Amino acid sequence: MKILITNDDGISAPGIGKLAKLASHYGEVYVVAPHHNNSAVGHGITMRRSLKSYSTLMEGTQLAVSIDGTPADCVKYATAHLKIIPDLVLSGINDERNVGTDVLYSGTVSGAIEANLCGYPAMAISTTDSNFDVVVTYLPEILNKLLERPLRSDTTININFPSLAHPKGVKITTVGISRYEEVYVEDSEGHRLSGPLLDIDQSEETDVKSIMKGYITISPLKFKLDDDEQINELKNIF
Structure with missing residues (x-):
């Protein structure tokens, strides 16, 4: 199996090194990741300047390259320029969880979804409070089960780990x-967005509620923006 790994925390972040080492037990590992931290960049790509690339060394990899771009850039660059044709794309390990509507902002999740758009199956892997040990302990069993069946190239499996050393299970x-209590905190350079996550009323079956209760969450994500019901209503109008 050929595995491409990216992230949004940058190639020097501890999570990507741990993921590369873990993934090396499943096949050939190729890493293409941002040169600097690109957290919360969403699905942005670089169009108006050239990308620079930098070779590096990383344990367990066939190739490790960083580029001064976004996670989505990294997947495009790896597949279109470096001609890496992966059987699976992994994005992470992000140092904070990516659950709920945070997936819209997440560079980690966007890197995985970009793989889907390019025709490759993908998984996004995130933890809570930089708890990488729980990922190293529990992710292999999860991967073994997920890899027993054919992987779908139109779906990202979004996996999130809680801060607990021993999660309550997998959901x-x-x-x-x-939703956050959003405030802008003044600092020497202006105002920085901050504020805690709010525990709002929503289904206990959501990733947000489940990870709060100490579960590992797995959510399949599929790129679909249009609304079937509204399409039929608008067709009747026009």
């Missing part, structure tokens, strides 16, 4: 709502 979840 297959829907995507919830991530």
Whole structure:
């Protein structure tokens, strides 16, 4: 199996090194990741300047390259320029969870979804409070089960780990709502967005509620923006 790994925390972040080492037990590992931290860049790509690339060394990899671009750039660059044709794309390990509507902002999840758009199956892997040990302990069993069946190239498996050393279990979840008590804190350079996550009323089967209760969450994500019901209503109007 040929595995491409990216992230949004940058190639020097501890999570990507741990993921590369773990993934090396499943096949050939190729890493293409941002040169610098690209957290919360969403699905942005670089169009108006050239990308620079930098070779590096990483344990367990056939190739490790960083580029001064976004996670989505990394997947495009790896497949279109470096001609890496992966059987699976892994994005992570992100140092904070990516659940609920945070997946819309997440560079980690966007890197995985970009793989889907390019025709490759993908998984996004995130933890809570930089708890990488729980990922190293529990992710292999999860991967073994997921890899028993054919992987779908139109779906990202979004996996999130809680801060607990011993999670309560694994839950297959829907995507919830991530809402924050948003405030802008003044600092020497201006104002920085901050504020805690709010525990709003929503289904216990969402990834947001489940990870709060100490479960590992697995949510399949599929790129679909149009609304079937509204399409039929608008067709009747026009």
